[in-house]
Amino acid sequence: MKISGAEIVIECLKREDVRHIFGYPGGVVLNIFDILYDNSDIQVILTRHEQGAVHAADGYARATGRPGIALVTSGPGATNTVTGIATAYMDSIPIVVFSGQVPTKLIGNDAFQEADIVGITRPCTKHNFLVKDVNDLARTIREAFYIATSGRPGPVLIDLPKDVTGDVTTFKWPEEVRLRSYNPKYEGNRWMIKQAALSIRKAKKAVIIAGGGVIHSNASRELKELAEFTEIPVIMTLMGLGAFPGTHRLSLGMPGMHGAYCTNKAIQESDLLVAVGIRFDDRVTGRIADFAPHAKIIHIDIDPTSIKKNVGADIPIVGDAKRVLKVLVEMLKEEGKTQWQAVRRSWLKQIEAWRKEHPLGYVYSDTVIKPQYVVEKIYELTKGDAIISTEVGQNQMWTAQFYKFERPRTLLTSGGLGTMGYGFPAAMGAQVARPDMTVIDIAGDGSIQMNIQELATCVVNRLPVKVAILNNRYLGMVRQWQELFYNERYSYSHLDVVPDFVKLAEAYGAAGFRATKPSEVEEVLRAGLAVKDRPVLMDFIVDWKEKVFPMVPAGAAIDEMIFGEEAEKGKGKKKLRAVK
Amino acid sequence: MRHTISMLVENRFGVLSRVAGLFSGRGYNIESLSVGETIDSKVSLMTIVTTGDDKIIEQITKQLNKLIDVIKVVDLTEVDHVEREMILIKVSPRQADKAEVLRLAEIFRGRVVDSSPKTYTIEITGDEKKIAAFVELMKPFGIKEFVRTGKIAIAREGTRKT
Ligand SMILES: Cc1ncc(C[n+]2csc(CCOP(=O)(O)OP(=O)(O)O)c2C)c(N)n1
Ligand SMILES: [Mg+2]
Numbered sequence: 001m002k003i004s005g006a007e008i009v010i011e012c013l014k015r016e017d018v019r020h021i022f023g024y025p026g027g028v029v030l031n032i033f034d035i036l037y038d039n040s041d042i043q044v045i046l047t048r049h050e051q052g053a054v055h056a057a058d059g060y061a062r063a064t065g066r067p068g069i070a071l072v073t074s075g076p077g078a079t080n081t082v083t084g085i086a087t088a089y090m091d092s093i094p095i096v097v098f099s100g101q102v103p104t105k106l107i108g109n110d111a112f113q114e115a116d117i118v119g120i121t122r123p124c125t126k127h128n129f130l131v132k133d134v135n136d137l138a139r140t141i142r143e144a145f146y147i148a149t150s151g152r153p154g155p156v157l158i159d160l161p162k163d164v165t166g167d168v169t170t171f172k173w174p175e176e177v178r179l180r181s182y183n184p185k186y187e188g189n190r191w192m193i194k195q196a197a198l199s200i201r202k203a204k205k206a207v208i209i210a211g212g213g214v215i216h217s218n219a220s221r222e223l224k225e226l227a228e229f230t231e232i233p234v235i236m237t238l239m240g241l242g243a244f245p246g247t248h249r250l251s252l253g254m255p256g257m258h259g260a261y262c263t264n265k266a267i268q269e270s271d272l273l274v275a276v277g278i279r280f281d282d283r284v285t286g287r288i289a290d291f292a293p294h295a296k297i298i299h300i301d302i303d304p305t306s307i308k309k310n311v312g313a314d315i316p317i318v319g320d321a322k323r324v325l326k327v328l329v330e331m332l333k334e335e336g337k338t339q340w341q342a343v344r345r346s347w348l349k350q351i352e353a354w355r356k357e358h359p360l361g362y363v364y365s366d367t368v369i370k371p372q373y374v375v376e377k378i379y380e381l382t383k384g385d386a387i388i389s390t391e392v393g394q395n396q397m398w399t400a401q402f403y404k405f406e407r408p409r410t411l412l413t414s415g416g417l418g419t420m421g422y423g424f425p426a427a428m429g430a431q432v433a434r435p436d437m438t439v440i441d442i443a444g445d446g447s448i449q450m451n452i453q454e455l456a457t458c459v460v461n462r463l464p465v466k467v468a469i470l471n472n473r474y475l476g477m478v479r480q481w482q483e484l485f486y487n488e489r490y491s492y493s494h495l496d497v498v499p500d501f502v503k504l505a506e507a508y509g510a511a512g513f514r515a516t517k518p519s520e521v522e523e524v525l526r527a528g529l530a531v532k533d534r535p536v537l538m539d540f541i542v543d544w545k546e547k548v549f550p551m552v553p554a555g556a557a558i559d560e561m562i563f564g565e566e567a568e569k570g571k572g573k574k575k576l577r578a579v580k
Numbered sequence: 581m582r583h584t585i586s587m588l589v590e591n592r593f594g595v596l597s598r599v600a601g602l603f604s605g606r607g608y609n610i611e612s613l614s615v616g617e618t619i620d621s622k623v624s625l626m627t628i629v630t631t632g633d634d635k636i637i638e639q640i641t642k643q644l645n646k647l648i649d650v651i652k653v654v655d656l657t658e659v660d661h662v663e664r665e666m667i668l669i670k671v672s673p674r675q676a677d678k679a680e681v682l683r684l685a686e687i688f689r690g691r692v693v694d695s696s697p698k699t700y701t702i703e704i705t706g707d708e709k710k711i712a713a714f715v716e717l718m719k720p721f722g723i724k725e726f727v728r729t730g731k732i733a734i735a736r737e738g739t740r741k742t
Contacts, residue, residue, distance in 0.1 A: 118594065119597070122597065122598060122601055123601055123605050126648070127648040130594075147648060179648065180651055181589075181590060181648060181649055181650055181651040182648050304642045304645070304646070305639065305642040305643050305646055308635065308639075309639060
C-alpha cells in the first residue's frame with residue numbers, strides 16, 4: 001500500500017515513540033498538519049511563536065532525556081527557529097526540527113516563503129537534511145533521530161519540500177541505522193582509565209568538575225559513587241547543576257565567573273582535576289593561562305573536539321561519562337579501600353576555610369525584596385522537588401547560586417548561548433512532558449518579555465507553569481557590567497516601562513500575583529504554587545541595585561574575584577579593567 | 581606549520597559547504613582545496629592544505645571527523661606521501677627568448693598546450709617546489725597569467741603513520 005510523505009512522517013514519529021509536537025502551521029506544511037488533525041497518538045501543542053516551539057521542544061528534551069520535536073513552516077517559520085536551534089546546539093540538546101520547504105521544483109527560485117534553512121542552520125545543527133525524494137523520507141527521519149540522540153546529542157533539522165510530503169510511496173521502516181561516517185565512541189580506553197585511577201590515588205587535593213555531559217549520559221549515580229568512594233568534592237558547571245546533589249557535603253556548587261570563592265579557589269589550588277562532560281567554557285575557566293595552574297587534568301568527554309580545545313588534558317579519555325566512570329570506580333575499588341577520608345581531611349578542611357572566608361550570600365533587607373531571597377524561598381517551598389528553568393541575566397546566576405538542585409534534569413537553562421526568552425517556553429515544554437511536576441521559570445523582567453506570548457499556549461493547554469519574575473526594571477546584568485566596568489553609564493539598560501505583569505497575566509487568562517515587600521514573598525509563592533489549572537505570573541518587585549557576587553571580571557583568573565561589600569564600598573573597583 | 585589533509589567524504593550536496601563552513605566559522609584558513617570522485621562514486625576525496633600549530637591542526641582534524649558526512653580524515657603531513665599540483669602558465673616571451681622558454685619547459689617536463697604568435701601556454705605538473713621554481717624562471721620572460729589546481733596527495737604504499 002502506498003502512503004503519502006506526510007503520512008510517512010507521522011508513522012515514523014510514532015515509531016520513534018513521539019507523543020508531542022510543538023508546532024506552528026503554514027502553507028507548505030499543511031500536508032502534515034492535515035494528517036495530525038485526526039491523529040490521536042500525537043498531540044500537537046500550537047505555540048504562539050516558532051521560537052517558543054523550539055525552546056519548548058528543548059525544555060521537553062532536557063526534562064526527560066528524550067528528543068523534543070518541533071514542526072514549522074518554510075521561510076519565516078523556519079528562520080524563527082534559528083535561535084532555538086542554536087540554543088540547543090550550544091548545550092547539546094537532542095531535538096528534531098521539521099521545517100516545511102517550497103516544492104523541490106521551486107527551490108532556488110526565490111519562491112514565496114523560501115529560505116535556505118539548511119544553509120542557515122548548517123553551523124548550528126549537529127546535522128541537517130533536505131529531503132528531495134519521498135523514498136528517502138523514512139530513512140532520513142530514522143537517521144535524524146539517531147544522530148540527535150546518540151554520541152554528543154544535538155539538534156537536527158529536516159527540511160521537507162511540499163511535494164515530498166504530498167508524493168506517495170510504499171512505506172519501509174529501516175529497522176537499523178548505520179552510518180559509515182558516524183560512529184560515536186562510548187567505551188573509554190581502559191589503559192587511560194587506569195592512568196586516571198592511578199592519578200586519583202596519588203592526588204591529595206583533587207576536585208571533580210561535572211558538566212552537562214554527566215546529565216546527558218545519565219551518569220549521576222556513577223559520579224556520586226566516585227565522589228563518595230574517593231572523598232573528592234564535586235563542582236558543577238551551570239550545565240552540570242543537578243548532576244550531583246547540591247546539598248551533599250561534598251558539593252561545591254558552580255565555578256567560574258559567578259562561582260563561590262571556595263569553589264574557584266579549590267580549582268586553582270588543586271593538584272588533580274577530574275573533568276567529566278565539560279567543555280571548559282571561558283565563563284568557567286577565566287583567564288586560561290592561569291587556570292588550575294598546579295593541576296593534572298583528567299578529561300572525560302564523548303566529543304574528542306572538547307578535549308584539548310581550551311584547556312590541555314594530561315589524561316584524555318574519549319567516551320561516554322557513565323561507562324567511563326563505572327570502569328573508573330571499579331578499578332579504584334579493586335585496589336582496595338585507601339583511607340580516603342584521612343587523605344582528604346586537610347583538603348576538605350582547607351576548602352571549608354575558604355568557604356568561611358567568603359561565603360556565598362547577600363544582605364537581607366526587610367524593607368525591599370532581595371532577589372536572592374525570592375530564589376531561596378522558592379527552594380524552601382519546593383525542597384528541590386521541582387523543575388526550574390531560568391532566563392538569562394542576573395536571574396539565571398542567582399538561581400544557580402541559591403537554588404540547591406538535587407537531581408539531574410531539574411534545571412533548564414541556556415548555558416552556552418545565553419538566550420533571553422528561553423526559560424518560559426522551555427518550562428512549558430517540560431510541563432508538557434511532566435504534568436505531575438511543579439515547573440517554575442525564574443525570570444527577569446527583560447527576558448520574560450521575549451517570549452511572553454506563550455502565556456496563551458499555556459492557558460489553552462492548561463499548563464500550570466509558574467513564572468517568578470525578579471522585576472528590577474532593568475536589564476540587570478547589563479546594568480551590573482555598566483556599573484562596574486563602564487563608569488556607571490547606564491546606556492540603554494533601563495527598561496523605563498515594564499508592563500503591569502499582573503494585569504497582563506489576567507488579560508491572557510492566567511493568574512497574576514505581586515509582591516512588593518519581603519513579607520509578601522512567601523504568601524505570593526504559596527498562592528502561585530497552589531494554582532493547578534493555569535499559568536501563573538508572580539511579579540516580585542526587587543531591589544534594582546542588587547548585583548551578582550562574587551564576580552570574576554572577564555579576562556581575569558578565576559581567583560581574582562570581587563565581592564559584594566567591597567565593591568559597594570568602592571574598594572576593588574579600581575582593580576577592574578574594561579572588558580570585551 | 582603547513583599540513584596537507586586528505587579526507588574521504590560522502591558524495592552528497594552540501595558537503596563542501598559543511599567543510600568550508602567549518603573552516604570559516606572557526607577561523608581556520610584554507611590555502612588550497614581540491615575535490616574529486618573516488619573509485620566509489622558515492623565517495624569523494626578532498627585534499628585541503630592549511631596552516632596552524634599542532635593544537636589547531638588537532639582541532640581541525642577532530643572537527644572534520646565530527647562532521648557527519650566525513651568518513652575518514654588523514655593528515656598526510658604525518659605520513660610519507662606523494663603530492664602533485666598542476667599549473668597552466670601563459671608567457672609572452674620576446675622572439676629572441678622563445679627557444680629558451682621552450683627549453684626550460686622541456687627541462688621541467690612541461691608541455692606547450694596552446695601557442696599563439698605572441699604567447700605560449702605551458703602545462704607543468706609537480707610538487708609545490710617544482711611549480712614555484714618554474715614560475716620563478718618564467719618571470720623574466722613575462723608571465724601574462726596562470727592558473728593552478730589545488731594540491732592533490734596520496735600516501736605511499738606500505739607507509740605507516742610516523
Ligand atoms: C536574546 C538576548 N539578547 C541580549 C542578551 C544580552 N543580555 C544578557 S543578560 C541581559 C539582561 C537581562 O535582563 P533581565 O531579563 O531583566 O534579567 P536581569 O539581569 O535583570 O535579572 C541582556 C540584555 C542576551 N543574553 N540574550
Ligand atoms: Mg531585569
